[in-house]
Amino acid sequence: MTPLAELLDERRGGTVVAHVRGEVDASNVAWLGSGLRGLLTNRSDALLIDLTETTYLDSAGIALLFTLAGEMRLHQQRLHVAVVPGSNVGRMLTLSGLEATVATHPGIDDALAAIAGAGGPATLD
Amino acid sequence: VPPLPERLELRFPARTSALADARHLLRRWLRFRGAGDAEAYDVVVACQEACTNAIEHAYGPGGAEVRLEAFIDDEHRVHVTVRDTGQWRAPRGTGRGRGLPMMNALMDEVDVRREAEGTEVRLVRRLNGDR
Numbered sequence A: 001m002t003p004l005a006e007l008l009d010e011r012r013g014g015t016v017v018a019h020v021r022g023e024v025d026a027s028n029v030a031w032l033g034s035g036l037r038g039l040l041t042n043r044s045d046a047l048l049i050d051l052t053e054t055t056y057l058d059s060a061g062i063a064l065l066f067t068l069a070g071e072m073r074l075h076q077q078r079l080h081v082a083v084v085p086g087s088n089v090g091r092m093l094t095l096s097g098l099e100a101t102v103a104t105h106p107g108i109d110d111a112l113a114a115i116a117g118a119g120g121p122a123t124l125d
Numbered sequence B: 001v002p003p004l005p006e007r008l009e010l011r012f013p014a015r016t017s018a019l020a021d022a023r024h025l026l027r028r029w030l031r032f033r034g035a036g037d038a039e040a041y042d043v044v045v046a047c048q049e050a051c052t053n054a055i056e057h058a059y060g061p062g063g064a065e066v067r068l069e070a071f072i073d074d075e076h077r078v079h080v081t082v083r084d085t086g087q088w089r090a091p092r093g094t095g096r097g098r099g100l101p102m103m104n105a106l107m108d109e110v111d112v113r114r115e116a117e118g119t120e121v122r123l124v125r126r127l128n129g130d131r
Helices: A029-039 A059-074 A088-096 A108-118 B016-032 B037-057 B099-106
Strands: A005-012 A015-024 A046-050 A054-057 A078-082 A103-105 B008-013 B065-072 B077-084 B109-115 B118-126
Touching: A005 A029, A015 A029, A015 A059, A015 A108, A029 A046, A029 A059, A046 A059, A046 A108, A054 A059, A054 A088, A059 A078, A059 A088, A059 B037, A059 B099, A078 A108, A088 B037, A088 B099, A103 A108, B008 B016, B016 B037, B016 B065, B037 B065, B037 B077, B037 B099, B037 B118, B099 B109, B099 B118
Parallel strands: A015 A046, A015 A054, A046 A078, A078 A103
Antiparallel strands: A005 A015, B008 B065, B065 B077, B077 B118, B109 B118
8 A cells, every 4th residue: 555645854954854745644643753753863953844745634743743843842943844835734734823833934945044044943932 | 436426425444544545535526526626625624633533532443433424505515424433432632632623614514413322523614616
């Protein structure tokens, strides 16, 4: 059976970029959560989750983003999300109120520029 | 490829591994019936929230199944009913209570009935073909 989603990662400076391609639901959200947590090290200042190629996301995945953001804040790390504004997944993030908690960017380059511009490790809000 | 009837009726085991197939079929049915891309996505997410809740509330191993029925009325409103046959129990959940607010945000009407035989969630949304 073809997996619903795949997770690819790369490092850009102090930022880990995690590309989530495909569909995230209650059946694979635990897999995704452990994959994303596995990408975080003490040396990472920020994690950028790229949802621009995510074709399905519901509250299972959104709950993971909230949880991850909270965990990272405790370690002075900052979660960033890239999502196409107005896309199906983007609308779900807006509805959930995630954007009030997690820095959301319209694309990877915008996100990386914002992270670089912020400079240094994130401070506690 | 299964046919796309006027009234969609799905039954699947109360397991999260069944969610994707149900979602893909519901989405195809909605699009075939004239729903726009965005509104079809909204309705699919709302239904998946109901199905996920049903799966996570379903009691005990095996046996429990989820039933989904959908039709579109004369006023272009899609009606979806999701029923589970399991006993209700406290959610162990991946959605952490975000499912119901999501359904409320995505649908015009959300009606949850918990009965001894299981839980029934009725969802209604007017379709306009993303106009």
